[in-house]
Amino acid sequence: MPTACWARLREDVDCGIRRGAWYDTVSVGQFEISLAVHGQERTFSRDTFDIVATQPTRWTIVAHASNAAVIPARWARGYAVCPQCSMRQLPMGRPQILRCDGCNGLYEVAWEETYFDPDGGSNSGGYKAPRF
Numbered sequence: 001m002p003t004a005c006w007a008r009l010r011e012d013v014d015c016g017i018r019r020g021a022w023y024d025t026v027s028v029g030q031f032e033i034s035l036a037v038h039g040q041e042r043t044f045s046r047d048t049f050d051i052v053a054t055q056p057t058r059w060t061i062v063a064h065a066s067n068a069a070v071i072p073a074r075w076a077r078g079y080a081v082c083p084q085c086s087m088r089q090l091p092m093g094r095p096q097i098l099r100c101d102g103c104n105g106l107y108e109v110a111w112e113e114t115y116f117d118p119d120g121g122s123n124s125g126g127y128k129a130p131r132f
């Protein structure tokens, strides 16, 4: 694993990590991963994260957001998360490219991803594709 990589929560759990957001890794061990979270190093179980070696450049669509803390009710079906600044945003329609209200970056939207795939085992409610 290269020294610089990025990690994203892949299970719908509350652990102080924003669903759909990519975090800089501090270290990646066999069982644990340390991330830079709001300027602090925090350690998690490695198997609850997707890890990539190149900086992600596409919006994540978080479809199972009903359990997430501090989101507007109208986002319950889903929202997009910026790959650069991790800001959450509600896409209008189904744009292929979306500009971030936070960092002003322009990124593709990863519509074909099945984030929190129900076949992954942790969601009992079944997959519901978001409609915006």
Ligand SMILES: [Zn+2]
Residues within 6 Å of the ligand: 082, 083, 084, 085, 086, 087, 100, 101, 102, 103, 104, 105
């Ligand atoms: Zn952004």
